[in-house]
Amino acid sequence: MRRFLKAPSARRAVALTAALVLICLSACSTIPRADSEQEYIEVYRRIVSSVSPGSQLLRAEKIPYTEGDDIVMGAALALRSAPEDPSLVSALPPDVNITRATLAGHTVDVLMSAPYAKLEGMEKSLLEGAVALTMCSLPGVDFVRLHTEDNSVTVRLSSEEILLYNTVVSGAQAQVRLYFPRLDQAVMSAEYADINPGDDASPERLIMDLLLAGPSSEKLYSAIPEDTVVLSVYTQDGVCRVNFSSEFLEIAQEDTAVINLTIYSVVNSLTNLPEVDSVQIFAQNMGSAVLGTTDVSRPLTRRASLIGAAIY
Numbered sequence: 001m002r003r004f005l006k007a008p009s010a011r012r013a014v015a016l017t018a019a020l021v022l023i024c025l026s027a028c029s030t031i032p033r034a035d036s037e038q039e040y041i042e043v044y045r046r047i048v049s050s051v052s053p054g055s056q057l058l059r060a061e062k063i064p065y066t067e068g069d070d071i072v073m074g075a076a077l078a079l080r081s082a083p084e085d086p087s088l089v090s091a092l093p094p095d096v097n098i099t100r101a102t103l104a105g106h107t108v109d110v111l112m113s114a115p116y117a118k119l120e121g122m123e124k125s126l127l128e129g130a131v132a133l134t135m136c137s138l139p140g141v142d143f144v145r146l147h148t149e150d151n152s153v154t155v156r157l158s159s160e161e162i163l164l165y166n167t168v169v170s171g172a173q174a175q176v177r178l179y180f181p182r183l184d185q186a187v188m189s190a191e192y193a194d195i196n197p198g199d200d201a202s203p204e205r206l207i208m209d210l211l212l213a214g215p216s217s218e219k220l221y222s223a224i225p226e227d228t229v230v231l232s233v234y235t236q237d238g239v240c241r242v243n244f245s246s247e248f249l250e251i252a253q254e255d256t257a258v259i260n261l262t263i264y265s266v267v268n269s270l271t272n273l274p275e276v277d278s279v280q281i282f283a284q285n286m287g288s289a290v291l292g293t294t295d296v297s298r299p300l301t302r303r304a305s306l307i308g309a310a311i312y
Contacts, residue, residue, distance in 0.1 A: 040064050041071065042137040043078040044130040045088035058129055060137070061085055072108055072141075075134050076101035091130035093123060099149075101135070106142035107156075108135040116146070117153045120304055132157040174203060178210055179268045179307065180220035181261040187308030188265055191215050204233045204240055204276070207269050223262035225250040231284070238277035239299045240270045246284040252291060259292030264303045271302040 042060040063078045065071060076098040083089065092098070096119070100111040110131060119127060128146060135144045136158060147154040174195050179188040195206040208230045214222035229245040251262045267279040278299035289297035 041075050041078055042134065043075065043083075044091065044133040045083045045085070046091040046126050046130065048087050048089060057126060058091065058133065059088060060133070061088055071138055072101045072103050072135070075138060076110065079131060079134055091126045093119070093127070096127065098131075103141065106140060108138075108141050108144050110135070110144060110146045112146055112148055112153075114148060117148050121302060124304070128155055128157060176203070176207055176210070177269065177272045178207065178215070179265045180211075180215040180217075181223050181258070181265060182308060183219055183221055185308055186257045186261070188261055188268065188306055189217075189220060189308050191217060191220065202234070203273055204235060204242075204270060205230070207273075208233050208242065208266075211266060211269060223251065223254070223258055223265065224248065235273075235275055238275065240273075240276045240279045242266060242270070242279060242281050244281070244283040246286075248283045249286060249291075254292075256292040260294055261306065263291060263294050263296070263300070264306050267300045268302055268304075268307065277301065 040062040041064075043063045044058045044060050047057060047059050061083050063081075065074045065078075080090065080092055080098060093115070095113075095115045097113040098110055099113055100109075102109050116127070131146060132144045135141050143156060143158050145154065145156045174197055176193055176195055177190045178193055179190055181188050193210050195203060195210070197203045197206060201209075211222065212224055212228060212230065225247050227245075228247040228250075231243040231245055233240065233242045235241075251259050254262070263281060266281065270276050270279050278301045280299040281296045286296075289295055294300070
């Protein structure tokens, strides 16, 4: 996925890409009700690509509700409904539904239909972004938890994690999502960074420089071996080719989980760019085409299963 620049919000801040933290509720089991001060729900929709090619991806549409109704379930139904604005479409694919939406504390628990578990890439991110931004616009909602009936997929989001714009908006301004392994789990989490791509530095090169520099969070780490150098990085026909110095091969001394996280921190970070569909990794003096259990002789696509929950 490939995304999004921060957009301003009337709430605290929109961060993905998206964002704010809203007011608290007093009782865990309380369902928020419409009040006289708010006469509509801000329902986030996907913008038709022909209307906004390559830039803004989500936009709010104001949907009126009836005072006294369950506003959480009303928001869920509105997300499924067809927009009135012809430049917008629902962010939920036709076969994906919200089965139930309830509030517990400051978190809306959203039960998704089974096809949600099969979503990947941009389609999945836009759905999650639309649901998170819509629910977090309701009074008392800080977080959204999306899951399936068997909990095979569980995602917890706040509106501060959702970005509304594509990663590279122009040659002068961009925000990128970087993935680093977590210290406490065998998964990776995202950090965000601003870059300024131009003639001297491509987005791919700047992303790799940031991955080599390591994360800012103490809960994450860079698994790329110290002194590794990116000899070249470029994208052609949707494949980004990254050529490392021989120091990169030191990851072979790590266990399989660390090796996979190292490789896919690179792959998942670069495939956020709109023009990158897959990543092929090379290294000087690489005798084997297999690192850990990963065959690097071919381009690798994004692996969402290695992405864990965001760090709060």
